[in-house]
Amino acid sequence: MAATESLSGPNDLDERERAAVESLLYRLADDEFVIADRYTDWQVRAPTVESDIAIANIAQDELGHARLWYDLLEDFGHSEPDLIWERDPETFRHSTLCELPFAEGDWADAIVRSYFYDEAEHLRLEALEESSYPRIRDRVGKIVGEEGYHREHAENWLRRLVSGEEGRERVQEAVDELFPYALTLFEETEDDEAIDDLGLRTRTLSAMREEWIETVTGTLTEIGIDARAPETDEDGQVLTGELPDHVGRDGDHTDHWATHYDEITNTYRELGRDHAARLMEDPDDE
Amino acid sequence: MDLDTVKERAGPRQFSPDDDMPRKYREAATRMIQFHANSEIMGAYLERPFIREAPSLDRKLAYSAKTQDELGHGQLLYRAAESLGIKTREQMLDELANGEGKFLNCFHYPMESWVETPMIAFFVDGAAMRRQATLKRTSWEPYAHAMDKVVFEEGFHIKHGESILKELATGSKKEQEMVQDAFELWWPRIIQFFGPTDDDSTHHDFSAEVGLKQMTNDELRQSFLNQYLPKAEKYGLEIPDTPTIEQDEDGNYRVAEDELDWEEFFQIAKNEYDPGRGQIDSRKRAHDAVEWVRDTLDEYETTTSGHAPQAAD
Numbered sequence: 001m002a003a004t005e006s007l008s009g010p011n012d013l014d015e016r017e018r019a020a021v022e023s024l025l026y027r028l029a030d031d032e033f034v035i036a037d038r039y040t041d042w043q044v045r046a047p048t049v050e051s052d053i054a055i056a057n058i059a060q061d062e063l064g065h066a067r068l069w070y071d072l073l074e075d076f077g078h079s080e081p082d083l084i085w086e087r088d089p090e091t092f093r094h095s096t097l098c099e100l101p102f103a104e105g106d107w108a109d110a111i112v113r114s115y116f117y118d119e120a121e122h123l124r125l126e127a128l129e130e131s132s133y134p135r136i137r138d139r140v141g142k143i144v145g146e147e148g149y150h151r152e153h154a155e156n157w158l159r160r161l162v163s164g165e166e167g168r169e170r171v172q173e174a175v176d177e178l179f180p181y182a183l184t185l186f187e188e189t190e191d192d193e194a195i196d197d198l199g200l201r202t203r204t205l206s207a208m209r210e211e212w213i214e215t216v217t218g219t220l221t222e223i224g225i226d227a228r229a230p231e232t233d234e235d236g237q238v239l240t241g242e243l244p245d246h247v248g249r250d251g252d253h254t255d256h257w258a259t260h261y262d263e264i265t266n267t268y269r270e271l272g273r274d275h276a277a278r279l280m281e282d283p284d285d286e
Numbered sequence: 287m288d289l290d291t292v293k294e295r296a297g298p299r300q301f302s303p304d305d306d307m308p309r310k311y312r313e314a315a316t317r318m319i320q321f322h323a324n325s326e327i328m329g330a331y332l333e334r335p336f337i338r339e340a341p342s343l344d345r346k347l348a349y350s351a352k353t354q355d356e357l358g359h360g361q362l363l364y365r366a367a368e369s370l371g372i373k374t375r376e377q378m379l380d381e382l383a384n385g386e387g388k389f390l391n392c393f394h395y396p397m398e399s400w401v402e403t404p405m406i407a408f409f410v411d412g413a414a415m416r417r418q419a420t421l422k423r424t425s426w427e428p429y430a431h432a433m434d435k436v437v438f439e440e441g442f443h444i445k446h447g448e449s450i451l452k453e454l455a456t457g458s459k460k461e462q463e464m465v466q467d468a469f470e471l472w473w474p475r476i477i478q479f480f481g482p483t484d485d486d487s488t489h490h491d492f493s494a495e496v497g498l499k500q501m502t503n504d505e506l507r508q509s510f511l512n513q514y515l516p517k518a519e520k521y522g523l524e525i526p527d528t529p530t531i532e533q534d535e536d537g538n539y540r541v542a543e544d545e546l547d548w549e550e551f552f553q554i555a556k557n558e559y560d561p562g563r564g565q566i567d568s569r570k571r572a573h574d575a576v577e578w579v580r581d582t583l584d585e586y587e588t589t590t591s592g593h594a595p596q597a598a599d
Contacts, residue, residue, distance in 0.1 A: 033343075037337075037338055037346075040334070040337045040338055040350060043330070043334050043337065043350070043353050043354070043357075044327065044330045044331045044334045044353060044357065044569075045334075045569075045572040045573075045576075046576065047576035047579035047580055047583070048579075048580065048583070049357060049360060049361045049364070049379070050361070051579075052357050053354060053357050053358055053361065056350060056353065056354035056357065057354060059350055060347065060350050060351060060354065063343070063346060063347050063350060064347065066343070067343055067344075067347065070343065080342065080343060084343065085341070085342075104571065104572065104575045105572070105574075105575025105576050105578070107576055107579045160582065160583060160586045161579070161582060163582065163585065163586045163589065163590075164581070164582040164585050164586065166578050166581075166582065167578070167579075167582040170578075263338055263339065264338055264339070266339050267336075267339045267340065267341040267399075267400040268341040270399065270400070271341065271400070271401075271457070271458070271460070271461055271464075272458060272460060273341055276341065276342035276343065276344075277341070277342040277344060277345055277449075277453055278342065278344055279344040279345070279348065279446075279449065
């Protein structure tokens with residue numbers, strides 16, 4: 001893709017530019033926020049103390065990334081309550097991969113999901129390193145390093161899990177279940193043409209999906225797990241039959257999301273809050 | 287080393303795995319550190335649902351960091367306990383999962399609302415801090431060493447707990463009332479945190495003689511009340527009438543301990559308190575549900591003869 005001229009700050013964008021930037025940011029922020037909150041289900045319940053600390057670490061990284069992306073949306077005048085606490089849950093744009101609950105003890109699901117997600121996240125961030133929107137570019141650098149660790153973590157665990165019969169079966173089940181949901185990470189919205197045109201990202205979703213499919217099916221086959229590439233039409237779009245009923249990117253979610261969102265906002269509603277505390281000091285940095 | 291020598295030499299960070307410690311010392315230290323490690327895990331278990339329910343993104347981040355830190359403390363402490371050669375870490379974790387492991391009284395009570403979180407994250411952690419700060423001078427060096435990190439990180443947790451309390455106490459009238467109710471519910475439990483007066487404590491004498499414990503329960507409770515009564519008042523919390531707390535002419539607090547429910551306390555100490563059983567049992571279910579993963583790991587490590595990838599756990 002040809003190098004695009006750099007866009008300016010949030011206040012100088014025209015309507016089309018702003019819609020494209022926001023659309024991209026909502027997906028980034030919502031994915032990270034929702035999958036992070038799901039991962040916290042494993043905190044103090046993971047198989048070993050070490051894996052417990054690792055999954056907590058990953059959840060926190062993703063929450064931190066959500067913070068960075070939501071902050072960029074705040075540049076457009078949205079407050080945290082607008083973006084999270086008082087938002088219509090049907091306007092969340094995360095992929096449905098992020099919202100599925102974990103069955104108790106299904107660590108294979110956590111690992112496969114994180115593997116799928118982090119491989120996709122890696123490609124997505126690479127495509128943002130040269131984004132024409134400077135504030136996105138600046139933040140990508142902070143995130144890339146952490147995602148490397150996440151991928152290593154997931155792949156390491158995959159190899160260990162498939163070494164036993166039960167683990168192999170469970171990984172296979174998780175792959176069968178989650179693969180269609182993972183494809184939704186690459187589903188397009190009406191804004192994607194503008195996103196590519198404006199150089200907000202330097203690779204299209206289809207190109208990223210193609211590489212993602214090659215990588216994950218390659219790795220899974222190598223470790224003895226069946227995974228096949230989904231069928232596509234002439235334009236390289238995944239056939240609808242290969243996708244789950246709810247895609248997420250268009251605001252259409254599984255029923256799990258409504259329940260999950262209700263739990264997330266429980267305190268906020270119980271206390272009748274109208275603002276969200278921003279802590280001056282990040283407790284990690286003090 | 288015989289017991290007399292131990293008592294003679296007992297001092298801060300005096301003994302390490304290089305010393306040949308008598309069994310009685312090793313058992314007492316194991317009991318104490320295992321209790322501490324278990325408490326870190328069960329405290330985190332109690333607080334975990336509030337990562338999800340935290341009412342702001344920053345609070346969610348801070349709460350998630352806190353439970354992760356506590357798991358890390360548990361990990362450090364089990365190692366410090368393991369270094370005494372009495373129990374392996376697996377044994378201690380199994381005991382905890384099976385409901386045999388003992389842990390702090392406050393972590394047996396269910397927590398249902400966000401307004402209760404500062405009761406743990408400020409008051410209970412603050413109480414624990416009194417004790418932990420003195421344990422930097424305990425005689426078992428690996429324990430004292432673990433305390434350096436634990437105390438450092440707990441400092442941030444308490445600051446965050448205080449920030450939650452302050453937000454609620456200066457919030458809407460409804461929030462202020464809710465936090466006062468939570469305080470009244472938790473206050474007697476928090477006072478009981480330090481256990482009954484020293485006369486009733488079975489393990490204290492020996493632990494003090496060999497330098498494992500540095501202060502008595504009573505001294506710790508005084509220190510806690512000195513620091514936290516003014517803080518509670520500062521945030522407009524009314525100190526509940528029960529138990530009666532009076533200051534004598536030397537400024538020491540006298541707690542009317544007989545007004546507290548010690549039957550419940552000792553039931554809890556035996557892991558027999560019903561609501562607490564709920565916590566223990568649900569954690570056991572979660573622990574058992576991932577037994578298959580631990581089995582897979584064991585097998586993997588055996589078949590790869592210890593050359594398992596170590597980079598990421």
